[in-house]
Amino acid sequence: MKTLILLLTLIAGPLSAQPSDSLRIRSIYDEALARGQAYEWLRYLSKQIGPRLSGSAGAQKAVDWTKQLMEQQGFDRVFLQEVMVPHWVRGAKEEAYFRIGKQKTAVPIAALGGSVATAPKGVEAPVVEVKTFQELRELGAEKVKGKIVFFNRPMDPTRLNTFEAYGGAVEQRANGATEAARLGAVGAIVRSMTTAQDDNPHTGAMRYGTGVPLIPTAAISTNGADLLSKSLKENPNLTFFFRQDCESLPDARSYNVVGEIRGSEKPEEIIVVGGHLDSWDLGEGAHDDGAGCMQAVEVLRIMKTLGIRPKRTIRAVMFMNEENGLRGGIGYADYARKNNEKHLAAVESDNGGFTPRGFGIVGTPEQRAKAMRWKELLAPYGLHDIGPGGGGADIGPLAQSGTVLFGFKPDSQRYFDYHHTGIDRFEAVNPRELALGAASMAALVYLIDTYGL
C-alpha cells in the first residue's frame, strides 16, 4: 500500500488535486444548496438587527449576535478583537431642492459618511456642474467661490465589471468636497455611484483633505442628478438648497468577531474567510456585507457538518468598520503581527451575495499559478473567472506579511443597484445565489487547506 501511495504521489505530484476532491466539493455544494443556513442567518441580521454603522447600537448588537451564533455552531474558539472605530451619525433626514424663481423642486439626497452638517437652516447657493476635477480646476476660484459644486460624472455603463465603473467615478464622492472647497465652494453634491436610474441616493465614505475648509457634501439620486443637470442648462441661475445635520462623534469601542476551527496538522497556519459586519445606515446592509459575513460562518459550518477536519486553522472573521475607516481590517493584521500568527491565505466576500463567477488572487505568480490549477475542479460550479485581481479591503492589510488574498467575485451587474442605499435589504438577496457563494468559498478554503499555497 505504501508503495502504491508513493507511486501515485510520483505520478500525480503531491500538489495535484485528487479525484476525491471533486466528490468533496460536490458534497460541499450539496450541503449549502440543500441544507444551507446562511440565508436564514442573513434574515435575522438584516431584519432583527438591521443597519450596523460603526459605533451604532446596531453594530454592537451584530457583534453580540454573531459571536453567539458562532458559539452555537460549536466552533473550537470564538473571540472578539477590540478596535476603536469612527463614530459618524446622520442625524435628521436630509432635505434638498433646487429653486427656479419661486418654484422649488425637491430631490433625494443623503449625506456622505464623514461629512459635516450644513448650517442648521441649510445652505443655498448657485450651482456649477462638472464631470471631472480637471474641469473644476479650469473653472478656477472665480467661478466656484460661494457656489455648490455638482459632480455629475456617471459610472461608465460600458464596463462589463461594474466595480471598474465604480472605481472610475468614486473619487468624486471621496474627494469632491475637498476639491470644491479648495476653490471656495460652500457645498458639494455628488451623483450617486450606480448605473441604476432611480430615486435612491447612495451614501458612502468621503474624507477631507488637510488645509481646506470642511464643506458639507451629499449624494443625489441619479434621477435627481439628471433633473438638476437638465434644469441647470435651461436655468443656469437656479439655486440649490440642502440641509443635513450629521456629525462625527468621538471614536467608539467596537470589535471584530472571530470564530475558528483548529487545524489538526498545522494549527499554527491560519486561513481566514470573512466579510465586514458594519454597514451603512440607510438600509439593512444585506448585500453589503451581511451576505459575506453569513457566508463566512457558513463555510465553517459546512466543514464541521461534513466532518472535514482541516489540517490548518480556519477562521471566520467578521471585520468591523470597513465602510468608513477600515479599523477592523487594520486591527486584525496588527493582532496577527503581535501574536506572531502565520496567515497562509485570506478569502473575502464583499461584492454582494450574487451568483459566483470566480476569485481574484493577490499573491506571487507561483502562488497564483498553484491556485489556478484548481480551476478544473471549480469550473462545474460556474467559477471560471479565476486569476489576478483584488482581494478585499479588510484582508488587504494582511498582504504585507505575505498572506495570499482571494477576493470572491460574484456577478457584478446588480451590486451597485443596492450599494449603500435604503434598498440594500434582505429581499434583494436570492437564497440560491447566496448559498452558491458560500459553497464556492468553502470549496476554495478546502483546496487551500488540503494543498497549501
Ligand SMILES: [Zn+2]
Ligand atoms: Zn462592503
